[in-house]
Amino acid sequence: xxSSLETAADREHLRRVVIDPVSRVEGHGKVTLLLDEDxxxxxxxxxxxxFRGFEVFIQGRPYWEVPxxxxxxxxxxxxSHHLAASKAMDRVLGIPVTRSAEKLRRLMHYGQILQSHxxxxxxxxxxxxxxxxxxxxxxxxxVGVAAAYPEVARQGVLLRKFxxxxxxxxxxxxxxxxxxxxxxxxxxxxxxxRDALRAEIDHMVEWSRAAVELVKRLHRADPALYDEFGRxxxxxxxxxxxxxxxxxxxxxxxxxxxxxxxxxxxVPDQSYRSLIREQVKPxxxxxxxxxxxxxxxEGWYQVGPLARVQNCDFIPTPLAEAERRxxxxxxxxxxxxxxxxxxxARMIEMLHAAETIRDLLGDGDLLEGALLADGERGNEGVGIxxxxxxxxxxxxxVGDDDLVTMCNLIVSTTHNNQAMNTAVREVARRYxxxxxxxxxxxxxxxxxxRAYDPCLSCATHALGKMxxxxxxxxxxxxxxxxxxxx
Amino acid sequence: MGGKFLFDGRPVxxxxxxxxxxxxxxxxxxxxxxxxxxxxxPHGSCKLCIVKVxxxxxxSCALPARDGMEVESNTPxxxxxxxxxxxxxxxxxxxxxxxxxxxxxCQLQALAYELDMSxxxxxxxxxxxxxxxxxxxxxxxxxxxxxxxxxxxASRDVDHKGVFALTDxxxxxxxxxxxxxGRLADxxxxxxxxxADICPVGVILHKRVGFALPIGERKYDxxxxxxxxxxxxx
Numbered sequence: 001x002x003s004s005l006e007t008a009a010d011r012e013h014l015r016r017v018v019i020d021p022v023s024r025v026e027g028h029g030k031v032t033l034l035l036d037e038d039x040x041x042x043x044x045x046x047x048x049x050x051f052r053g054f055e056v057f058i059q060g061r062p063y064w065e066v067p068x069x070x071x072x073x074x075x076x077x078x079x080s081h082h083l084a085a086s087k088a089m090d091r092v093l094g095i096p097v098t099r100s101a102e103k104l105r106r107l108m109h110y111g112q113i114l115q116s117h118x119x120x121x122x123x124x125x126x127x128x129x130x131x132x133x134x135x136x137x138x139x140x141x142x143v144g145v146a147a148a149y150p151e152v153a154r155q156g157v158l159l160r161k162f163x164x165x166x167x168x169x170x171x172x173x174x175x176x177x178x179x180x181x182x183x184x185x186x187x188x189x190x191x192x193x194r195d196a197l198r199a200e201i202d203h204m205v206e207w208s209r210a211a212v213e214l215v216k217r218l219h220r221a222d223p224a225l226y227d228e229f230g231r232x233x234x235x236x237x238x239x240x241x242x243x244x245x246x247x248x249x250x251x252x253x254x255x256x257x258x259x260x261x262x263x264x265x266x267v268p269d270q271s272y273r274s275l276i277r278e279q280v281k282p283x284x285x286x287x288x289x290x291x292x293x294x295x296x297x298e299g300w301y302q303v304g305p306l307a308r309v310q311n312c313d314f315i316p317t318p319l320a321e322a323e324r325r326x327x328x329x330x331x332x333x334x335x336x337x338x339x340x341x342x343x344x345a346r347m348i349e350m351l352h353a354a355e356t357i358r359d360l361l362g363d364g365d366l367l368e369g370a371l372l373a374d375g376e377r378g379n380e381g382v383g384i385x386x387x388x389x390x391x392x393x394x395x396x397x398v399g400d401d402d403l404v405t406m407c408n409l410i411v412s413t414t415h416n417n418q419a420m421n422t423a424v425r426e427v428a429r430r431y432x433x434x435x436x437x438x439x440x441x442x443x444x445x446x447x448x449x450r451a452y453d454p455c456l457s458c459a460t461h462a463l464g465k466m467x468x469x470x471x472x473x474x475x476x477x478x479x480x481x482x483x484x485x486x
Numbered sequence: 487m488g489g490k491f492l493f494d495g496r497p498v499x500x501x502x503x504x505x506x507x508x509x510x511x512x513x514x515x516x517x518x519x520x521x522x523x524x525x526x527x528p529h530g531s532c533k534l535c536i537v538k539v540x541x542x543x544x545x546s547c548a549l550p551a552r553d554g555m556e557v558e559s560n561t562p563x564x565x566x567x568x569x570x571x572x573x574x575x576x577x578x579x580x581x582x583x584x585x586x587x588x589x590x591x592c593q594l595q596a597l598a599y600e601l602d603m604s605x606x607x608x609x610x611x612x613x614x615x616x617x618x619x620x621x622x623x624x625x626x627x628x629x630x631x632x633x634x635x636x637x638x639x640a641s642r643d644v645d646h647k648g649v650f651a652l653t654d655x656x657x658x659x660x661x662x663x664x665x666x667x668g669r670l671a672d673x674x675x676x677x678x679x680x681x682a683d684i685c686p687v688g689v690i691l692h693k694r695v696g697f698a699l700p701i702g703e704r705k706y707d708x709x710x711x712x713x714x715x716x717x718x719x720x
Contacts (some may be wrong), residue, residue, distance in 0.1 A: 023617065062625055063695030069585035176584065178697045186700045372698075401619035402693055 004423040008034050008043035019435060021045075022446050028044045029454070031424060031445055039435060044428040046421050046449060048286040058407040058441075063089055063398045068178050070394070071410070075120065076456055078111035078176050079167055080387035080412075084394040087180030087250070091270065091381025092398045100369030106249045107360045108170035108179060109385065110353040113248055114204070114413060115163025116388035117305075117350040121211065121455040122156025125343060128447045129218055134440025149468035152214065157176035159350070162197075162204050169193035184372040194361055201358045205319070208351040212323050219330075228341030229430075230448040231425040233258035235291065235300070237415065239269070239386050244313030246352065248386035254311055255291055255301065258334040264291070269384040272393055276410070282316060286417050300418035303390025304452060305345035310335055317359070319377050320352035339423050342451040388410045413454045423448040435454040489553030494560050499550035507535055507546040510559070510585075516712040517559055518568055518597055520575075520686055521634035522547040524719055526643070532634055534568050534597065543567065565601055572606040573600050580612065580629035581687075587696045588688030589703025594632060598710035611657075618663065620671035623693055630688040631661045637690055641681035649675045661689070 008014055011034060019263035020030035053075055058066060067085040071078035083105055090097055127140040130149060139147075146153035157441070164174040169189055171177025179187055219226040235258060239251035253267040267275055277295045278287040290299035301307070312326065317320040327344060330336055336345075360366065383394045390412030397406035413420075427448045432441055434466060487499040500509035503527060507517050512707075523533040530548040537546045538558040546559070558564060573705050575581075575594060583589050597603075615628035620686060641649040649670070653662045665672040675681070682690055703708065705714055714720065 062617075062619065062691075062693070064694060064695070065585055065587060068587075068697055072584060086603055172702045173699050178701045181697050398617075401618070402625070403619045 004039065005026075005041065005044050005429065006421070008211075013044065014042055017442075019445060023447055029449070031449070033428060033432070039437075041179065041428040044138070044421075045283060046417075046424050047109055047284050048417075055407045056410055058404050059071050060398075062183065062402050063396070063406055064182055064402075066396065066404060067180055067182065068176075070409075071176055073409075075175055076354055077112060077116050077389070079108055080385055080392050081394070082171070082177070083109055083249070084182055084383040084385045084387075085396075086180040086182060087269075087383030087385065087391060087413060088381040088394045088396050089383070089398075090184075090375075091383070092378055092396065093183050094317070094375030095183040095373050096375070097184050098370045098373050100250075100365045101187065101371050102364055103360060104170055104185045104187075104189060105198055106372075106400050107189070107357060107366065107473065108167055108177075109249050110356045110360070111163045111166025111170065113158045113163075113353040113388050114208075114350055116453075117346050118156055118159035118163060118211075118354070120388070121215075121343060121346060122153065123352070124453070125447075125450050126152065126156070128443070128450070129215075129340075133443050133447050134438070137439055138445075140443075155210065159207055159211075160203060162200055163353075165193075166197060169197065181372075183375065183434045186371065188368060188371070189366040191367060192454045194366065197357070197375075199360050201354065201361060205351070205354045206360055208347070208354040209319060210473070212344070212347045212351055215347050216326075219340075219344060226340045227338050229444075230451070231337050232422050232424050232426050234302045234419055234422070235263070235294070236311050236335075237291075237301045237303055238308040238311045238391055239258060239317075239384060240265075240312050242266075245316045246308060246312035246314070246349075247316075248308075248349075248353075250385070252479065253384070253391075256311055258335070258337075260310065261284050264293075269393075271407075272382060272384065272395070276393075278410070278414075284417070286414055287410075288417050289415050290418075301415065301435045302419040303412055304342065304388075305349050305413040306342045306443075308386060309345040309348055315348070316350050317352050317355035319355055320348050322347045323351060339426075339448050339451045342453070345454055346453070389413055390415050406411045411455070413452070416452050416454065420449055420452050420454060423451070487553075489555055489559065491551055491553065491555035491681075493557045493631045498551075498557075504551050505547055505553040506537060506539070506544075506549050506551050506555070506557055510546065511559075511716065514716065515559070515705035516716050517546050518711075519547060519588075520593055520597070520632060521636065523573045523636055527641050529635060529639070532632065533571055536564060538564055538689070565691075567600055568602045569603050570607070572601060572603050573605075575580065575632050576603075577606050577608045578613070579631060580615065586630070586688050587691065588630070589597065590701055590707045591618070592688055592706075593686035593711065594630075595639075596706040598715075599706070600711050606683060615660065616671050618668075619693075620669040621675065621693075622671070624670065624675065624682055625669055625691045625693050626663070627689055627691060628661055632687055633659060634686060636684045637661075637681045639676070640684040641679065647679065647681075649673045649681060651680075 014034035014036055017033040018030055022029045022031060027048060028376045029048050032045050032354050033041055036042050067082050071082040073081050123142045125233055126145050130145060147435035168174045171179035174346050179185055240254040241251045255264040257263050276289050277292045278289045280287055290296045291301060309324055315324045327348060377484055380397045392412050393410040395408040396404055399405050424445055427444050431444045490499050492496050493515050498513040505616055510517055517535050519535040521529040521667060528649055531611045533545060534544045535546045539555055583595055618626040626702040638650045641647050648664055651662055651664055654660055663670050667695060
């Protein structure tokens with residue numbers, strides 16, 4: 001894989017351009033570009049500038065507190081952390097969760113996928129895609145979308161609201177609920193909640209189909225951009241169900257190489273450490289995971305919608321499966337690798353989530369049945385789930401006194417670290433190299449990062465207009481150009 | 487000899503030997519409290535039950551009622567003082583309600599809601615208080631201790647074991663376990679002890695229960711502490 005542009009040879013003599021913070025993503029990150037005197041990009045890096053420390057302060061806490069505590073990592077996908085931790089603790093307790101509990105968790109999780117994908121596409125990314133990367137910056141936001149495309153914005157807002165309602169009905173709260181507990185669930189779905197959700201679910205399926213259509217129209221309207229922007233070869237990883245189906249709640253790990261060939265398959269979640277290693281680089285707080293057998297240079301990989309839609313053999317709901325086939329056909333025998341195809345894959349998953357919720361809502365096990373079971377207590381457990389942004393791994397060891405002694409979290413965005421850096425470099429090389437920098441040009445970099453829907457802090461997200469100041473300094477440190485967005 | 491006093495302008499009868507708090511409660515008036523418990527003698531340490539009598543701020547759990555007293559309780563001045571006391575309790579320990587399994591059943595949290603406490607106001611102490619998970623059935627999370635001594639009193643006076651005690655003074659005051667090792671496992675404490683269920687906050691916890699009862703269905707989720715305390719006689 002191409003690692004050029006990661007570190008320039010003569011860094012001290014290059015001009016430094018900083019995008020800080022990267023906007024319309026969750027959390028805080030920045031991009032640094034080093035340019036030579038002819039404006040050629042010599043180095044491009046995405047830095048994650050936050051440090052959270054959850055893995056350490058989970059240690060010494062009782063295991064039953066963990067699924068509630070860890071979801072404070074994130075305000076956008078707390079359910080993913082809630083469920084990954086619960087699954088790990090199921091293992092610690094040696095409990096196979098009951099049918100009702102698993103279905104309730106699945107419903108919660110697919111509600112999470114629906115709301116997060118809707119938030120990302122409509123609120124965060126659609127302004128770039130509908131108006132253009134270099135469009136007027138003052139309108140390039142969800143308010144601008146609401147003014148120009150009111151029905152698109154309305155459906156986006158209501159899709160997210162529905163997903164949040166699914167979470168509330170299963171977890172107790174829209175954000176940071178407590179429905180899932182080690183070994184099962186603590187509540188059934190109330191009949192009135194089931195009925196209220198069923199009354200709306202057909203709209204959600206239809207609007208999700210419309211969202212897939214919208215992305216396809218965008219691809220068809222400008223294939224030169226959508227098929228080429230930020231395109232590069234990469235391995236992919238995701239959970240896959242035993243029969244090869246997409247399953248975002250549970251499965252075994254599968255890797256494919258950049259040609260789409262399966263490298264590793266059916267690896268149980270408890271064995272993730274036999275596959276994945278993490279590399280530390282001095283310029284980032286975020287580690288760089290890689291497939292051990294390929295090593296850090298060749299073994300990095302993508303996770304998330306683009307990986308999942310192409311890694312599974314089929315999607316087990318009919319409308320999303322039809323869309324998956326069309327997506328695969330778009331690659332004409334090759335894996336689809338364009339960065340903007342993440343949006344297309346994400347909307348296919350949103351449709352799958354809506355269909356799955358519709359099917360689950362007809363299941364009586366949600367309303368009654370045992371929620372907890374007994375098991376034989378152990379001391380270690382791994383929980384893996386496909387969070388909206390990709391594979392999320394929680395790994396704990398618990399002492400006989402019930403306190404956590406070890407916690408290892410590999411969050412989705414961490415898996416995508418190298419891929420996002422590669423996307424930044426591809427875009428910098430293709431669009432910025434040798435040109436005078438403008439806000440619009442630099443937004444190309446942000447568009448590439450945004451496609452991954454990164455959750456840079458896995459922290460509570462404040463949606464709004466984030467300030468951006470770009471300074472171009474000459475080799476002597478003198479500021480020669482400045483672009484400010486406030 | 488009994489009599490009557492005015493409680494926030496309303497007459498409240500009392501019997502000989504009743505405190506202001508007891509008489510007010512008997513007449514249906516709630517006074518916030520943390521260290522007071524109907525099954526134990528007055529303790530007078532948390533000061534949440536302060537009222538104003540004759541210009542002085544006094545602990546209503548400890549002061550006997552007197553005929554003709556004029557007692558102010560639910561006033562901006564007294565509630566402001568109670569709020570300040572709560573804020574000091576919050577910063578003195580490590581109270582992280584979002585992941586605390588006692589959330590919704592915690593008197594400290596419920597009183598903070600009741601008294602409109604919206605910020606910690608003071609700088610946090612962030613004390614280092616390791617948990618004690620040595621006992622097979624009960625976890626001690628000292629981070630949340632408010633020094634009400636209800637566990638001390640219950641263990642000593644009801645269970646007759648004397649498992650708990652406060653040690654050190656002032657800012658260094660903290661709850662300890664009466665064992666040479668300092669570990670709960672090395673005492674004769676049992677999950678069936680009165681002390682195991684007396685903690686008004688989240689220090690003494692039955693293990694492996696956690697969030698079995700959903701948030702939203704807990705004691706103070708549907709009714710405020712003033713309603714719950716009066717209905718349940720707590």
